[in-house]
Amino acid sequence: MRKYIVKRLLWSILILFFVSFLIYLLMRSLPSSYVETVARERAASNPQVSYKQWLERLNELYGLNVNPLQGFFIWLSQAIRGHFGDSWYYGVPVTQKFGSVIWYSFALGAAALIFQVALAIPLGIQSARKQYSALDYATTVFALIGISLPGFFFITILKMVFAVNLGWFDLNGIVGRMHDSYSPFRQFLDICQHMVLPTLNLVIIGTGSLLRYTRTNMLEVLNSDYIRTARAEGLSERRVINHHAFRNTLIPLVTIIGGTLPGLFSGALITETLFKIPGIGYTSYEAMLAGDIPFTMFYLTFMAILTLLGTLISDVLYAVVDPRVRVS
Amino acid sequence: MKKSARLLSFAVSLAMTGTLLTACSSGGTATTTAGGTDTTTAAASQGEETSAAASETAVSEGTTAEAEQTSRETTDGETPLVIGYSQFSEKFSPFYADTAYDQDVSSMVNIQLLTTDRAGAIIMNAIEGETTTYNGTEYTYTGPADFSIERSDTETTYDIKIRDDLKFSDGEPVTIDDVIFSMYVLLDPTYSGSATLSSLNIQGLQAYRTQTSDELYDKYAAVWDAAYAAGADATSGDGFTEEQHTAVWDGITTEWKADLQAIVDSVISDYLTDDYVNTAMPGFTVDQITNDPGLQVAFASVMWNFATYDESTGLTYTANNTNFDLAGGTYPTIDDMYAAAYEAYKGDPEAYWDTEAADDSSVVSVAKENFIVAAGSADPDNGGGVANISGIKKVNDYEMTVTTDGFDAAAIYQLAIQVAPLHYYGDTAKYDYDNNQFGFDFGDLSSVQDKTAQPLGAGAYTFDRYENKIVYFEANPNYYKGEPKIKYIQFREMNDSDKISGVITGTIDGSDPSFTLDAANEIKQDNSNGELVGDKITTYTVDNLGYGYIGANAANVKVGDDPASEQSKDLRKAFATVLAAYRDVSINSYYGDAATVINYPISNTSWAAPQESDEGYQLAYSVDVDGNPIYTSSMTDEEKQAAALQAAIGYFKAAGYTFDDATGKFTAAPEGARLEYEVLIPADGEGNHPSFNIVSDTSAALATIGINFVVNDLSNSSVLWDTLDAGTQDFWCAAWGATIDPDMYQIYYSSNIPGVEGSSESNHYHITDSDLDSLIMEARTSDDQTFRKTTYKAALDIILDWAVEVPVYQRLNCNIFSTERVNISTLTPDITTFWGWMSEIEKLELN
Known part of the structure; x- marks a missing residue:
């Protein structure tokens, strides 16, 4: 029984890795990302700073200036240590x-x-x-x-x-x-x-x-x-x-x-x-x-x-x- | 059957006991404590919740929840006002509030430095108060600060004087140091909120943000000049080291290549059509070029006359005879294009820029700026860097000045910041104005960010907490206009569809539902008189700050090469005339009373918006190609639409289209124009957009005369924005949000076309008109409102003459209040876009 559970747990970890990878890829591939939306809103409500300038600034601030693969491993390396970061939308951990x-x-x-x-x-x-x-x-x-x-x-x-x-x-x-x-x-x-x-x-x-x-x-x-x-x-x-x-x-x-x-x-x-x-x-x-x-x-x-x-x-x-x- | 009935009744009673008893339980004897008692956090007491859920059956006394209603009136007389809001993002700080709802929370808690009246005009002497007239009524406005402006030819100084009796809600006095601290936070290079004070041209701001002093700036400017004068091939010389020489010329190369890339982008954006491709690079298709950066460089090189293309010999750069066998799959890169440009101008970037540059920013000046900032910040003499912003000066404890370069009429609105307490958001130990300490370490706003969810200020209310989707406020006894009459206010999150019924049922006392046809009907049904203002609900409507439009891209919708030619304008007017004719019916069916059709591309909320009573005011696109009016007052909608189509035929003919009288259809387009154009509309893929009927009816009407107007209903609006950024759209439907000042620079100035370096990227119309440019600049550098209004009217006429924009609708927003529970007579009268219901919240009372 124990062997069975251990085997199942190991499989679960592998599945979890791929699931989280897929989720990350999907999130990064969304047609309109958080920063794009925020940049668009800010540029629209006050056109003193252009959309592209906002986008550039926000991408850097939110660490989106790396490719999705790098991004995922950065996230993973933090996540396995229990650091899930701050929510962008809610602004709290x-x-x-x-x-x-x-x-x-x-x-x-x-x-x-x-x-x-x-x-x-x-x-x-x-x-x-x-x-x-x-x-x-x-x-x-x-x-x-x-x-x-x-x-x-x-x-x-x-x-x-x-x-x-x-x-x-x-x-x-x-x-x-x-x-x-x-x-x-x-x-x-x-x-x-x-x-x-x-x-x-x-x-x-x-x-x-x-x-x-x-x-x-x-x-x-x-x-x-x-x-x-x-x-x-x-x-x-x-x-x-x-x-x-x-x-x-x-x-x-x-x-x-x-x-x-x-x-x-x-x-x-x-x-x-x-x-x-x-x-x-x-x-x-x-x-x-x-x-x-x-x-x-x-x-x-x-x-x-x-x-x-x-x-x-x-x-x-x-x-x-x-x-x-x-x-x- | 007997047993089953017993079991069934057991199960049903089990379920019902739980539901009903909990429903009734609150009807028990009201134990009243003072409002504002700190509650136990429900999240922390989950264990109690579940265990107590089982013991709920023990609490069986009480009547129905009607008792709840009674308790509202009988507790301690401190019934809270509850306002229904949409989702908050919990960024309530005056620095980081982003959404309109979060900003409302911030406005409740903070005071704004600049005071404006109902029309959005600035009250310069707000401490004493100023009286202005709105809708025939005189109103006196007071505020926390006086502003005065001193202008010279080169600079503008704003003098800000705050009241000396202001206090934050915790009793600490408000001084000018708090204002200076707030400004420094907003101007810090790591500030990531939505305020754009940094776009103000404050003296010394750039030096502060880049940490490069004027002395170092001059020093490295001299190095750059020397290295540049020595030429690219020199290795040593006076005034620069070899390393610096390399950095200077590497920088120039980088910028030069960036400029060439901008040329490529602009050619691809403006000229990538079948006609041009067939002429410039026969044998290739638009798709092939779109998908390959190498072919884009090749195409741009040919179009820009850097290279020639022949199907047999391939692509050859004329300056250095470099050849690329495009058919064989060898494509040039931007480096190859650079090599050719370098050769053509013998390595002289200035000569290149004089002739070729894609935009106004010179290769040389950008490279120089980059070099100075990089070298300056790395210089050991930089030491502590630039300690302060020279344009921000403290005069005394209650007065300061802000000095900007030049004059910009819209700039003063940037100073409408909220005053945040230094002792709360910053660190008083780190504030010493005379020694250039501003309450936090440069580049470290962590102490400010930590307070994002818990604001504190000098506004009418203090922020208690955000819990259970409700923001709790308590009256601020230190508020400078007097302690508010209502002690407690709650902003409660509601679904938009529940807002009206929420006011009716008593869950909330007021809200701001989306003002649609359905919403208006629901309110009318709830009121016994069938009106928007009645015994249950009182409705206030205000114009939305912004307007809806249908845009045309002059770079794509044109005849020949020139988007400014009369023929090009006639082509766009043909479409605009038909589109304009369908506005009334479409907007009325989508919005009903909640929107009106507008005739100039400017929000009705602006003082610069032309009014019907103004001289020269006319319906948008209501004349034919000869300038004669196409409508008469007796015409029905159908007759107007038919007349518009006839006028459009005239415009198409004038644009050079071939008309076949026998079939009544156009059969050929002139060079550079097409028989088919596309309009993008982000209507969720299901026609859900106020302009959808306009474009679909126009499409049907134009089809009868042989013009194919393809409606592309996008389910994802980001596709529209991406297309607008790429500049490949023909027509599109969208809406502009406006600012309080009607400045047109961002949207219509010719250098703000997307893709141009340094552009605001907002001129999606690709309108480039020197007369318009100079009018915009004249208006934004004047402080005479009458002159500005006349100038903007002339500018609007130019935009309409280009026919790049069909103004469509001005939408209304609404605020509703419960007539039964809110004392409507204490609500601020004449609510406008710039004067919201919260403007005099301290006077508001409940019934």
């Missing part, structure tokens, strides 16, 4: 910015995940048990709606209903206008209140796939011989489902949920952007739009690490919960 925004994303992702699991698993089991029942059809339809319709659509609906018509929530943001005058506990509640609509949106769009997955697995298990045997032994239906069927359904579910855990740090780009939640998704979106190479490199490399970690965790968990995998 990349890691500082990351540290100040990541927990919003984590809280949002964790809350959404808890609700998703709490909704998807019981509903999935029920719809498998009562296949082709009204409940099954209803959950399938709602799950498919959640999967198919884009997040921004639900966000617009949620804002329209809960913020504009009912007036229960602010349209966006993470705190209300009186936040400063609240006690610390109420400030916390204020933040929770502002997290309701974003969480609800993530739950709506994320529950469907997990629900369908649970249902499919449950159906498969329910048709197994050992379930028939359990029933034949005269066990109560409740015991059959909870002790024999569900535990076996849990195996693929654990791997899937385990694999999504690192994703809690990746942020929800659209939801965060539309609700103006200062999480990593929104922050990186703004940085990418601006062509901020240091921040984007850090974030995308971080995402790559998370993805690699996610698959690794999935595989390891699979081996942990399923002895057959361990043996092979």
Whole structure:
């Protein structure tokens, strides 16, 4: 097992190298770079200094006067020492910015995940048990709606209903206008209140796939011989489902949920952007739009690490919960 | 079914309990503390957040979030004003604020040295105050500093006197040392912000920035002169060493080659067409030359008469008979071109420059400047370098002077800097004016950069923090115009699409949504009277500082060789006349009330913009080739467009195009002109641009008379800018941002064509008109506004006569405020482009 993990880790490092190289190349090849945009804006808003003069000056300041290959290795040599540089767009060290925004994303992702699991698993089991029942059809339809319709659509609906018509929530943001005058506990509640609509949106769009997955697995298990045997032994239906069927359904579910855990740090780009939640998704979106190479490199490399970690965790968990995998 | 129903209800209740209880939780008893209490950082308390999320169910009291609304009114009477803003970049320092939104934050916190009125005119005696009239109302303007200008033939001195009772928000007094410190930061060679004080011709500035003193300058100028006079072949002589001689002549060679490269670039930019290629280098194509630098040198050499080309013998440089077998793949380099030029002018760069140079900057003078700066800064006598900027002088604690060479009417606006506290951004221990210490080490602005996200100044508000996408301000009790009435203000980030509904729902109290047709309709629907100003929202509209236009490149859209000939102008007028006819319909459908069509290429916000009541004012491109008006007042839009097309036929004929009366189409173009031209429009590839209908309708209209006007809708606007830089465009659609002064030098002066050395690169029209040049220079060196306005009108007429620009639209921006929550009568009246809603923010009150 250890050998397997070490081998996987080494592969991951190699993949990471090429991924970060590709990202850097792409960032450098963007049709309009950060410095070009800034130079263009500055030259347009005040034509006393020409675009080319600005460009020359900024390229030098931002170290873009080397070719992409050199640039990448300069970045890499710094990055492996933990120096990710200052964000061009935000003007602060990349890691500082990351540290100040990541927990919003984590809280949002964790809350959404808890609700998703709490909704998807019981509903999935029920719809498998009562296949082709009204409940099954209803959950399938709602799950498919959640999967198919884009997040921004639900966000617009949620804002329209809960913020504009009912007036229960602010349209966006993470705190209300009186936040400063609240006690610390109420400030916390204020933040929770502002997290309701974003969480609800993530739950709506994320529950469907997990629900369908649970249902499919449950159906498969329910048709197994050992379930028939359990029933034949005269066990109560409740015991059959909870002790024999569900535990076996849990195996693929654990791997899937385990694999999504690192994703809690990746942020929800659209939801965060539309609700103006200062999480990593929104922050990186703004940085990418601006062509901020240091921040984007850090974030995308971080995402790559998370993805690699996610698959690794999935595989390891699979081996942990399923002895057959361990043996092979 | 019973069990499934139980499970379902369990799951649903689990989800709903969380959502609803948190929604209701804030309705609990309002625990009120004074506003501005320092909050716990949410980011740091993530652990609490998740663990407490589970315990949220315990908090079940409270009603609905309506209680939130109530709490806003009942806390401590200090309800904050919340303004919706777009994304901030967290560069709030007066030195580094880049975007308009960051600059607004900086303006809240800082005071600006120069005071301007609603029309953008300067208030010279701002301490005492001056009264000017706007829209028939008299307004008195006061500010932190008086300005006075003394002009001589050679220099201009700006005397700046600040009030002696100014204080920063931390209680420290504002003195002239803070102003001097601010200027030195902006003028430091490592300064990377967007302020352009360094473009001001301040005496001694260049020496300071290059750290080469006048004495050293003279010393190395003498060395250069001696080495240059000795000639390229000399190895020793009086007044220079062999090493210096080599440096001098190497520098000349470098500059000479750079000048030849500029010739190549300019030829490629202006003459790389099928016709010229077929004449100069038959057998080659435009594509081949575009893709090979060697062939570009060859083509430019032939076009510039340095070389001849014959298909059988290849390319031969006439001066030294060097031959290149182009067909065989041997191409000259810029070095070969240099060798030929060197031979032709017997190594005399001045003789070369007199005859050939691509631009105004002499090879010799540039090389000399470079040599002096390089040698001067390396000279051991340079020692501490140049200690100060001689043109910046402290008079006393509250007065200083800035002296510039010459006079430039727009220059004073460069002095509109914000006054930053030396004791905060710099180091008072490093400030000693008499000993040339200015608060930081030369070339090291780290102490200033460290404060970029946390500004401090003497403005109406103090910056508390930027957190959760909100900037928090608190009233500055030391503000010189009196402590603001509203104690707390928040600038809250909003999506543009949420700004109007944000004001309606109470999330924010005011904002600046993009003023589009849809936005205007949304506001009208929200107000019960169906107007822009009503019971819910009060809207203020102001002209945007800038305007939209369709440009024509005179170097490409011309007849024969001369872009200034009458025929060339007629060709461009043919297009401009048709384009102008479609403006009304297109702009109205895209913007509605949010934009107006303009008839001169200048923003309506400028005092120099011709007004309809002015003598000689006329609709752009509304006369035919004989000078007769083509429109009558009774014409419908369709009739006007038809009349414009007829006028265009007249112009095309005058330009030398062959018209076939039988088919009603043009069949041939005169030499140097084409039947097909392209217009570039950055409309996201989907026609999303105010001018898109104009160019597409024009294209359809011109197609009926045999002219192919190809609309190229670019999905990426950077393609447009790259093309403009290369100078290869025919027509294009874009918008200019303007500055407060209407100076036209950057955009229309002939030496500012892209590619020319020392150019501002902004004359994309490639307009080169000596009359226009002299008008621009006359206007920018005059301080008489009436004279300047008349001069600019004449200049605008020349631009329209060249038909290189079709002025299209003047867009409006808007500010909206909640009529219910903001006391509109306390908002500054007559908001203009130069007099924003924040101008008298200290007087603003909430209802």
